[in-house]
Amino acid sequence: MERKIRVLVAKPGLDGHDRGAKVIARALRDAGMEVIYTGLRQTPEQIVQAGMQEDVDCIAMSILSGAHNHLFPRVMELLKERKVDDILVIGGGVIPESDIPFLKSAGIAEIFGPGTPTKVTIDFIRANLKRNS
Amino acid sequence: MDDKLKQGLERWNLGIEKSLARFPERRKDFVTGSNAPAERLCTPLDIEGDYSDKLGFPGEYPFTRGVQNSMYRGRFWTMRQYAGFATAEESNKRYKYLLQQGQTGLSVAFDLPTQIGYDSDHPLSRGEVGKVGVAIDSLADMETLFDGIPLDKVSTSMTINAPAPILLAMYIAVGGKQGVPPDKLNGTIQNDILKEYVARGTYIFPPEPSMKLITDIFEYCAKEVPNWNTISISGYHIREAGATAIQEVAFTLADGIAYVDAAIKAGLGVDDFAPRLSFFFNAHNDLLEEVAKYRAARRVWARIMKERFKAESPKSMMLRFHTQTGGSTLTAQQPDNNVVRVTIQALAAVLGGTQSLHTNSRDEALALPSEASVRIALRSQQIIAYESGVAETIDPLAGSYYVEHLTDSIEEGVWKYIRKIDSLGGAVKAIENGYVQQEIQDAAYAYQMDIESGERVVVGLNKFQVEEKAPEGLLRVDPIVGEQQVKKLAELRARRDGAKVKATLAAIDAASRGTENLMPLILDAVCAYATLGEICDVLRGIYGEYQQKVIL
Numbered sequence: 001m002e003r004k005i006r007v008l009v010a011k012p013g014l015d016g017h018d019r020g021a022k023v024i025a026r027a028l029r030d031a032g033m034e035v036i037y038t039g040l041r042q043t044p045e046q047i048v049q050a051g052m053q054e055d056v057d058c059i060a061m062s063i064l065s066g067a068h069n070h071l072f073p074r075v076m077e078l079l080k081e082r083k084v085d086d087i088l089v090i091g092g093g094v095i096p097e098s099d100i101p102f103l104k105s106a107g108i109a110e111i112f113g114p115g116t117p118t119k120v121t122i123d124f125i126r127a128n129l130k131r132n133s
Numbered sequence: 134m135d136d137k138l139k140q141g142l143e144r145w146n147l148g149i150e151k152s153l154a155r156f157p158e159r160r161k162d163f164v165t166g167s168n169a170p171a172e173r174l175c176t177p178l179d180i181e182g183d184y185s186d187k188l189g190f191p192g193e194y195p196f197t198r199g200v201q202n203s204m205y206r207g208r209f210w211t212m213r214q215y216a217g218f219a220t221a222e223e224s225n226k227r228y229k230y231l232l233q234q235g236q237t238g239l240s241v242a243f244d245l246p247t248q249i250g251y252d253s254d255h256p257l258s259r260g261e262v263g264k265v266g267v268a269i270d271s272l273a274d275m276e277t278l279f280d281g282i283p284l285d286k287v288s289t290s291m292t293i294n295a296p297a298p299i300l301l302a303m304y305i306a307v308g309g310k311q312g313v314p315p316d317k318l319n320g321t322i323q324n325d326i327l328k329e330y331v332a333r334g335t336y337i338f339p340p341e342p343s344m345k346l347i348t349d350i351f352e353y354c355a356k357e358v359p360n361w362n363t364i365s366i367s368g369y370h371i372r373e374a375g376a377t378a379i380q381e382v383a384f385t386l387a388d389g390i391a392y393v394d395a396a397i398k399a400g401l402g403v404d405d406f407a408p409r410l411s412f413f414f415n416a417h418n419d420l421l422e423e424v425a426k427y428r429a430a431r432r433v434w435a436r437i438m439k440e441r442f443k444a445e446s447p448k449s450m451m452l453r454f455h456t457q458t459g460g461s462t463l464t465a466q467q468p469d470n471n472v473v474r475v476t477i478q479a480l481a482a483v484l485g486g487t488q489s490l491h492t493n494s495r496d497e498a499l500a501l502p503s504e505a506s507v508r509i510a511l512r513s514q515q516i517i518a519y520e521s522g523v524a525e526t527i528d529p530l531a532g533s534y535y536v537e538h539l540t541d542s543i544e545e546g547v548w549k550y551i552r553k554i555d556s557l558g559g560a561v562k563a564i565e566n567g568y569v570q571q572e573i574q575d576a577a578y579a580y581q582m583d584i585e586s587g588e589r590v591v592v593g594l595n596k597f598q599v600e601e602k603a604p605e606g607l608l609r610v611d612p613i614v615g616e617q618q619v620k621k622l623a624e625l626r627a628r629r630d631g632a633k634v635k636a637t638l639a640a641i642d643a644a645s646r647g648t649e650n651l652m653p654l655i656l657d658a659v660c661a662y663a664t665l666g667e668i669c670d671v672l673r674g675i676y677g678e679y680q681q682k683v684i685l
Contacts, residue, residue: 014245014261016334019374019461022574023581025685039683040334041249043257065245066501066610070260096500097603114465114498115594117585 015065027118166419167377175534211489217242242266250669321362375577383550407449425539427485456482
């Protein structure tokens with residue numbers, strides 16, 4: 001049987017807005033993926049560790065507090081330090097367009113802003129996995 | 134009269150059924166913004182019960198028509214824009230700007246480290262300092278925040294929950310330095326921990342000690358700060374998390390019941406603290422449903438206080454509330470359209486009899502609001518107040534067959550949930566076992582799916598889209614703010630009386646092991662310039678930290 005795509009939906013930092021993260025988590029699950037949701041207040045270290053432990057194909061982070069420029073690149077740094085290069089990392093939330101080039105240069109594959117249909121994110125994950133599921 | 138009406142309605146229904154066969158309606162099912170059925174037509178037949186019993190008069194039980202007898206003919210609602218970012222200096226400037234523009238009360242937004250009880254130099258604060266609100270580490274920051282703003286002349290609302298006793302103590306201390314005694318202070322602390330567990334996320338301690346801190350504040354303020362609203366029981370964030378209008382009111386009032394229960398259990402008399410309870414609701418786009426929601430909320434709360442808690446003072450039965458327009462209804466697409474949404478929502482709040490109002494700015498789906506956007510938001514309230522005419526008469530939509538019918542059906546839905554939560558052992562239990570969270574998440578997911586299927590139209594998002602350029606002129610918080618705040622904090626730690634800080638913290642540590650009211654001790658520590666993080670650390674040591682129940 002084909003292995004299901006495994007996704008870690010993560011809430012980095014102190015932000016408590018988890019409506020988007022939970023909606024996305026459920027939509028990914030309804031699309032046939034295995035979803036692990038971290039809950040609130042995760043450090044980049046915790047997120048990377050959970051992603052590795054759960055052997056996920058994708059880490060999807062949601063943040064609405066404005067701390068993305070600090071927390072997203074930190075996750076990428078830690079993955080690099082641990083020589084993990086086959087996990088697709090994406091982000092979403094209230095993130096100004098002007099910050100997106102910086103986040104992409106840090107290795108975040110895509111940023112999904114407010115109003116993005118869940119299908120767009122689902123299709124993106126399927127099309128951009130770094131390993132064959 | 135009823136017979137004539139019934140016959141007429143029958144005749145009319147037959148007629149419309151016929152014409153519908155040829156010209157069907159726009160859709161099969163019509164629903165409200167919260168997915169409740171929206172009737173084609175309401176008539177006097179849809180209104181049940183007795184006018185005096187259900188509506189009565191403004192300022193009188195059950196307060197359906199409003200909590201004051203003259204409502205906005207006496208005085209408009211308080212126009213109170215939630216604001217705060219970066220440092221205390223920056224936020225102080227924004228407050229002065231807003232007051233100068235005709236705002237009538239302040240509303241302080243704190244950054245996340247402050248809300249979760251970490252100082253700006255804590256490792257978890259990195260990247261978060263000054264981002265979603267102002268960073269407050271100690272009384273020194275609070276002195277700067279209110280510099281030149283006379284605390285006996287303004288009322289201040291502070292969105293602070295888990296560390297509410299500390300920020301309230303700082304406010305009292307700043308008042309003291311300005312020569313304003315505690316009994317002359319006016320304002321509100323949010324202080325509503327239960328909705329943090331289900332919808333907002335800035336909890337620190339587990340429910341039991343959190344409820345103890347809350348009742349400490351009730352007791353302390355009843356004696357020392359009598360004009361202070363000791364809690365703002367909030368449906369706002371519950372709604373933002375995806376709840377329907379009925380769920381918003383039901384879960385909020387269920388939380389309210391839990392606070393009243395806790396205070397009574399702590400030995401307080403209901404009429405001693407209940408008059409200072411206040412509420413906070415959302416305003417979404419379905420104008421008539423929202424108006425009905427506020428009216429139903431007032432009626433249900435009045436009955437709860439009178440019948441369930443045997444309150445005697447009418448003030449204990451009045452549901453006074455603040456409203457904020459719905460952040461989650463704003464679109465990042467075509468952001469100027471948000472001005473219209475906010476206007477409709479603000480109108481709902483005013484037609485629903487709110488005591489104070491925050492109107493969101495058009496750019497809030499993108500960033501913190503710019504000064505220009507905040508001004509339009511405030512002007513929208515002023516236009517409603519001075520130009521629309523809706524404030525000239527009390528509860529103008531009363532008697533609308535549809536609005537009264539909606540008010541009744543929301544009330545019925547709310548009672549149903551309250552009975553369910555009672556059967557689960559009350560709000561605290563219903564939150565601990567995840568019931569409330571699950572209900573909200575289900576509604577949030579259904580809403581999102583309705584948008585994606587096109588069943589629900591959001592203008593500019595899933596219909597009437599245009600190609601857009603990236604928005605300009607957004608507010609950005611300079612990342613240097615974090616470093617500045619850390620530096621200020623280091624200087625404070627060096628210059629304060631370390632022994633005094635230690636002694637006041639030790640006193641809190643000792644007292645928090647028992648049942649003594651902590652407010653006076655927290656006030657002592659704050660006055661010695663103990664930091665917010667230091668005080669919260671002492672309490673974390675005794676109380677432990679809440680572990681979120683993760684539900685998908």
